[in-house]
Amino acid sequence: MSSLKMKKIKNDVSIVLCGAAGQGIKTIEFALTHIFKEIGLYVFSTKEYMSRIRGGCNSTEIRVSNDPVFAFVDRIDIFIPLTKESFAHLKNRITKNTLIIGLKENIPSGYKTLNLDLEKIALEVGANTYFNSIAIGFILGFLNINKKEHVTFFTRYFKNKGQAIIDKNIDAANKGYECSQGLAEKNHFALQSKSDSTQQKLFNGSEAIALGAIAGNCNFVPSYPMSPGTTVLSNLANYSQKYDILIEQVEDEIAAINMAQGAWYAGARALVTTAGGGFALMSEGMSLAGMTETPVVIHVGQRPGPATGLPTRTEQSDLNLALYAGHGEFPRIIFAPGSIEQAFSVTQKAFDLADKYQIPVIILADQLFLDSYYTTKSSEIKLVESRNYFIKTKKAYQRYQLTKDGVSPRGIPGYGNGLVYVDSDEHTEEGLITEDFNCRINMVKKRLKKLEYILKESITPEFFGYKNYKYLFVAWGSNYHVMKEALCHINDKDFAFLHFSQVYPLNKTVKKYFEAAKKIIVVENNATSQFAGLLKKELNITTDTSILKYNGLPFSVEEMTQAMINCK
Amino acid sequence: MNKKTEKTIFDKDNIDIAWCPGCGNFQILKALKLALSELNIHPTQLVTVSGIGQAPKTPQYFNTHMFNGLHGRALSVATGVKLANPSLTVIAEGGDGDMYGEGGNHFIHTIRRNINIAHIVHNNMVYGLTKGQASPTSELGFVTPIQVDGVILEPLNPLALAISLDASFVARTFSQNIEQTKELIKAAILHEGYALVDIFQPCVTFNKTNTYQWFKENVYYLPETYDPSNRAKAFEIAIDTTKLACGILYKHRKETYEEKTHIYQKSKKPLFQRKHNLAGLLK
Numbered sequence: 001m002s003s004l005k006m007k008k009i010k011n012d013v014s015i016v017l018c019g020a021a022g023q024g025i026k027t028i029e030f031a032l033t034h035i036f037k038e039i040g041l042y043v044f045s046t047k048e049y050m051s052r053i054r055g056g057c058n059s060t061e062i063r064v065s066n067d068p069v070f071a072f073v074d075r076i077d078i079f080i081p082l083t084k085e086s087f088a089h090l091k092n093r094i095t096k097n098t099l100i101i102g103l104k105e106n107i108p109s110g111y112k113t114l115n116l117d118l119e120k121i122a123l124e125v126g127a128n129t130y131f132n133s134i135a136i137g138f139i140l141g142f143l144n145i146n147k148k149e150h151v152t153f154f155t156r157y158f159k160n161k162g163q164a165i166i167d168k169n170i171d172a173a174n175k176g177y178e179c180s181q182g183l184a185e186k187n188h189f190a191l192q193s194k195s196d197s198t199q200q201k202l203f204n205g206s207e208a209i210a211l212g213a214i215a216g217n218c219n220f221v222p223s224y225p226m227s228p229g230t231t232v233l234s235n236l237a238n239y240s241q242k243y244d245i246l247i248e249q250v251e252d253e254i255a256a257i258n259m260a261q262g263a264w265y266a267g268a269r270a271l272v273t274t275a276g277g278g279f280a281l282m283s284e285g286m287s288l289a290g291m292t293e294t295p296v297v298i299h300v301g302q303r304p305g306p307a308t309g310l311p312t313r314t315e316q317s318d319l320n321l322a323l324y325a326g327h328g329e330f331p332r333i334i335f336a337p338g339s340i341e342q343a344f345s346v347t348q349k350a351f352d353l354a355d356k357y358q359i360p361v362i363i364l365a366d367q368l369f370l371d372s373y374y375t376t377k378s379s380e381i382k383l384v385e386s387r388n389y390f391i392k393t394k395k396a397y398q399r400y401q402l403t404k405d406g407v408s409p410r411g412i413p414g415y416g417n418g419l420v421y422v423d424s425d426e427h428t429e430e431g432l433i434t435e436d437f438n439c440r441i442n443m444v445k446k447r448l449k450k451l452e453y454i455l456k457e458s459i460t461p462e463f464f465g466y467k468n469y470k471y472l473f474v475a476w477g478s479n480y481h482v483m484k485e486a487l488c489h490i491n492d493k494d495f496a497f498l499h500f501s502q503v504y505p506l507n508k509t510v511k512k513y514f515e516a517a518k519k520i521i522v523v524e525n526n527a528t529s530q531f532a533g534l535l536k537k538e539l540n541i542t543t544d545t546s547i548l549k550y551n552g553l554p555f556s557v558e559e560m561t562q563a564m565i566n567c568k
Numbered sequence: 569m570n571k572k573t574e575k576t577i578f579d580k581d582n583i584d585i586a587w588c589p590g591c592g593n594f595q596i597l598k599a600l601k602l603a604l605s606e607l608n609i610h611p612t613q614l615v616t617v618s619g620i621g622q623a624p625k626t627p628q629y630f631n632t633h634m635f636n637g638l639h640g641r642a643l644s645v646a647t648g649v650k651l652a653n654p655s656l657t658v659i660a661e662g663g664d665g666d667m668y669g670e671g672g673n674h675f676i677h678t679i680r681r682n683i684n685i686a687h688i689v690h691n692n693m694v695y696g697l698t699k700g701q702a703s704p705t706s707e708l709g710f711v712t713p714i715q716v717d718g719v720i721l722e723p724l725n726p727l728a729l730a731i732s733l734d735a736s737f738v739a740r741t742f743s744q745n746i747e748q749t750k751e752l753i754k755a756a757i758l759h760e761g762y763a764l765v766d767i768f769q770p771c772v773t774f775n776k777t778n779t780y781q782w783f784k785e786n787v788y789y790l791p792e793t794y795d796p797s798n799r800a801k802a803f804e805i806a807i808d809t810t811k812l813a814c815g816i817l818y819k820h821r822k823e824t825y826e827e828k829t830h831i832y833q834k835s836k837k838p839l840f841q842r843k844h845n846l847a848g849l850l851k
Contacts, residue, residue, distance in 0.1 A: 211849060383849065
């Protein structure tokens with residue numbers, strides 16, 4: 001049991017940019033997060049965006065601090081509205097303490113406002129495209145960050161576009177920087193780097209999963225694009241030449257799940273990435289993996305459903321789908337990482353575990369985690385040597401040989417003198433079709449026996465809080481950081497938090513945490529508290545209440561803090 | 569191979585074959601084993617992928633690596649196998665319902681990929697295993713327990729479809745002609761690229777229309793002089809359904825997916841022999 005660090009976060013600035021799709025907020029986010037990280041500050045960045053390519057209203061929150069920050073806050077310290085609609089879009093989060101920087105026509109009176117006409121300055125520099133660079137320069141200058149940082153950044157970022165472009169952007173940033181000088185409001189912000197910046201890395205959830213897959217020796221990715229699962233695919237595509245990874249955009253999700261298994265059958269290590277709706281199409285494919293005992297790793301990025309739902313928002317409502325997809329009975333593992341370290345670790349592990357137990361392994365993430373940037377210490381990311389579990393076959397090889405633990409040595413075609421028979425029908429030990437009733441019983445028992453051994457390797461949940469807690473808050477996946485931060489703020493000796501990065505199967509040793517609690521509260525982003533249902537079904541744990549959110553947006557630290565206090 | 573008994577290394581002894589006596593599948597199985605034997609392929613280098621139906625049971629009955637997967641999905645699995653290890657000979661085998669109905673989308677896109685696999689479709693114009701429903705290739709008016717007024721959909725024309733997608737090898741045969749079936753299967757396997765062999769066969773139990781006699785009367789053989797490199801001509805022949813052409817309708821060589829992907833340009837090693845060097849992964 002680890003104790004809470006009682007330090008509250010100081011010198012923590014929340015910068016929110018809001019504008020239309022296509023205006024370049026993504027570019028500004030990229031520049032600022034990377035520059036802040038380079039100088040040793042801690043950064044957390046997250047976005048909420050509409051399902052469109054141009055127009056609408058999207059916002060990005062960049063939280064920067066002297067101390068580690070990892071969660072979304074409602075509070076906005078600096079607000080930069082780029083369109084007329086922006087203010088109304090985030091009205092509920094803007095207070096008298098918010099400093100608003102932008103065109104005064106876009107901002108109602110009665111707020112702390114700094115007039116800044118980014119477009120006008122951009123035209124002075126040469127073109128509207130320099131808009132982003134001006135904004136970058138302004139924000140950095142406002143936060144007293146040395147000019148050389150943006151010079152270094154643009155030099156690297158535009159190195160393929162030639163010196164002229166680099167110079168123009170630096171010039172634009174300098175102009176923005178100048179606009180920020182001499183403003184009294186600057187004195188409220190005192191960011192000072194404390195950490196060793198060389199140790200710090202910046203990753204978003206998608207990158208962590210992609211890199212974790214490479215660490216797991218993933219070499220084939222048949223997938224169909226679907227938000228928010230696509231970024232894992234594009235990240236792996238980026239790495240596909242450096243590491244030999246075969247990327248294939250398939251015709252549909254059913255092709256993906258079947259192709260992945262053909263590849264694993266022949267000894268490759270395939271990953272399928274998708275979202276809830278795409279995974280729903282893979283149900284029969286899941287069943288195929290279960291019956292043929294073919295390893296397969298599937299990343300499912302959750303978003304609000306049902307059906308098309310809110311394509312670009314966040315939710316945790318596909319837990320039940322992940323648990324039950326695929327007709328018939330067979331074991332699986334489901335991971336739900338909530339931090340960059342967990343994402344690396346579970347993704348890498350997923351490949352070895354899928355191979356070892358010959359089962360499907362699901363990595364359940366969500367839009368919040370996949371799209372958010374987190375600073376991480378590279379020393380905290382543990383990469384383990386992965387290994388293959390397949391064997392070289394001998395003559396008269398039997399693919400489904402009955403064994404003590406239910407795991408039959410797995411041969412692959414073209415490696416050895418045996419023949420590898422794999423069948424989606426019920427099959428004999430050899431692997432051929434059968435309708436023998438006794439054989440059926442043996443095979444069912446064999447497949448389910450594996451679960452006993454899988455359980456022994458379950459990841460234990462992480463516990464944070466005071467030893468003699470009375471109130472146990474339970475969460476899984478992306479609510480990891482917001483829960484921790486809320487708990488730090490509250491700092492109540494009666495409170496503790498249990499986070500599950502493996503949601504299935506659940507080893508019954510976790511029951512001890514629940515038995516010690518007076519009240520159990522489950523926190524999740526869905527309407528029916530699916531994890532509470534799972535705890536009841538698997539471990540007969542009755543939870544007392546749930547803190548639920550299902551409007552497509554993540555919990556904020558303020559929201560979580562208040563909800564937790566209200567539970568007492 | 570023992571020429572007297574025509575026994576091959578692919579033969580399985582003492583097996584219980586689930587096909588009806590007189591089924592065209594027996595002929596196809598025979599032709600397939602002979603073809604493989606004449607090509608000197610060893611069972612340990614061959615993977616036969618099938619779906620569900622009577623035809624997809626074929627790999628259960630001869631010596632080969634086998635992935636007997638889901639109805640309609642053999643082409644996807646076969647693609648995964650071939651891309652993981654291109655040194656394996658890969659056959660995707662199934663029936664017309666499995667390959668042209670449930671698996672229709674995969675049929676179209678596998679042709680686009682031009683993966684080097686042989687695609688053998690047993691086309692009996694009916695659903696046998698599920699007891700007699702119409703299939704995508706059933707003719708108009710075909711009466712079944714489900715299509716009680718006779719089929720009202722136009723049949724799918726797999727050869728025309730394949731030629732329209734510029735498939736690199738498109739052939740048809742009739743199971744009773746074991747010699748031609750054998751030769752076309754050999755040609756398909758030898759062909760570098762996607763190769764379709766659509767094999768007409770009767771379903772003696774559920775298709776009383778397209779019988780051995782009916783096929784004998786309606787198929788014809790393309791002459792020796794026929795030039796299979798002419799796509800327009802091949803298409804013309806394929807869409808003429810008044811008579812059914814057998815032989816190689818269309819054949820040409822184009823780069824396969826495996827030849828185009830960078831994965832197999834630098835190295836021919838199958839994926840199971842490769843391991844990523846993780847030094848600098850986190851940079």
